[in-house]
Amino acid sequence: MPISIDHYVYLSTVLFCIGVMGVLLRRNAIVLLMCVELMLNAVNLLMAAFSTHFNDPSGQVFVFFIMVVAAAEVAVGLAILVMVYRHAKSVDIGLFNKLKG
Amino acid sequence: MIEILFYVLSFVSIVTGLMVVFAKSPIHSVLSLIVTFFAIAGQYILLNAQFLAIVHIIVYAGAIMVLFLFVLMLLNLNKEAEPNKDIAMKLAGVISASLLMVTLTGALHGSVVPEATLAVNTSNGLVKNLGQVLFKDFVVPFEISSLLFLAAMAGAVLLGKKHPSQITDSEIQKI
Numbered sequence: 001m002p003i004s005i006d007h008y009v010y011l012s013t014v015l016f017c018i019g020v021m022g023v024l025l026r027r028n029a030i031v032l033l034m035c036v037e038l039m040l041n042a043v044n045l046l047m048a049a050f051s052t053h054f055n056d057p058s059g060q061v062f063v064f065f066i067m068v069v070a071a072a073e074v075a076v077g078l079a080i081l082v083m084v085y086r087h088a089k090s091v092d093i094g095l096f097n098k099l100k101g
Numbered sequence: 102m103i104e105i106l107f108y109v110l111s112f113v114s115i116v117t118g119l120m121v122v123f124a125k126s127p128i129h130s131v132l133s134l135i136v137t138f139f140a141i142a143g144q145y146i147l148l149n150a151q152f153l154a155i156v157h158i159i160v161y162a163g164a165i166m167v168l169f170l171f172v173l174m175l176l177n178l179n180k181e182a183e184p185n186k187d188i189a190m191k192l193a194g195v196i197s198a199s200l201l202m203v204t205l206t207g208a209l210h211g212s213v214v215p216e217a218t219l220a221v222n223t224s225n226g227l228v229k230n231l232g233q234v235l236f237k238d239f240v241v242p243f244e245i246s247s248l249l250f251l252a253a254m255a256g257a258v259l260l261g262k263k264h265p266s267q268i269t270d271s272e273i274q275k276i
Contacts, residue, residue, distance in 0.1 A: 002103045002104065003104060003107050003147070005214050006214070007107065007111075008144075010209070011114075011115075011144075013202060013205045013209065014202065015114060015115065015118055016205075017198050017199070017201055017202035017205070018118040018121075018122060018198075019118075020198045020201055021122055021194060021195060021198035021199075022121060022122040024194030024197060024198060025122060025191060025195070026122065028127055028178070030127055030169065030172065030173060031121070031122075031130050033169075034121060034130055034131065034169065035121065035122065037134065037161070037165065038118055038121060038134065038137065041137070041161075044141075044157075045141055045144055048145055048150050048153055049148055051148075051150070051225070052148045052149055052150065052225070055225060056225075057226070057230055057231055058238065058239075060150055060152070060153055060225070060226055060231055061231060061234050061235050061238075061239050064153070064156065064231075064235070065239075065242060065246060067156065067157070067161075068246045068249070069246075069249070070160075071160055071165060071250075071253075072249055072252075073253075074165050074168060075168070075253050075254070076253050078168055078169070078172045078257075079256070079257040079258075079260035079261045081172065082172060082175070082260075082261055083260050083261070086263075091176070091178065
């Protein structure tokens, strides 16, 4: 591997922190879900990098499973958001205040 | 050559990642995220993970982002109707995310990754090789993930369906 593993570690760290910042900053729930996707992708990239570094294909299979979980998560999350929008005509994250269970 | 590609792709992914967070309109966020995903797919190709790169493009850029775009357009959320948080909250968010980044990089800076013991095998990421691993060592997780998909599909349909009491009379007459 021509590029050292450190570079990938730092790149993934930066991408993950951008995702965290998005979750902290934004109010729109759909953008929030997108930032979660960004964080998942940072972790995927790191796992693929280590898989190549240690020459072990199991890491790439794990990335595959994370993609599966991410796809299921987005499908259910967007369905919930559509339902929230139908009730409240907005997807502001502040609406979830009402969920006092 | 490969190093230049790495730095270009990293730069693109970080800049578009920041655009996802700071874009005013959600549509711009979605489009920036698609560019980020393509840059990450390029990183996978640099890592000799060709199968992952293709699956990444198909699943993320092809399926997930289309779903996001579809919901945004369906709900007509393109307007910049986001109520502004006060500046203190925004500053707190940026500062805490930066602190997290400083902490993580500081913790990772001194860490030493052991050198790879095996010779680099560039065919690891090909479909043939990954299929062998997936269907020999990871059969049970694979089947469980199919159950997960079934549950997610049922949940999405159930959540997306209108409750019978919410259907108005005019809609019934249309049917």
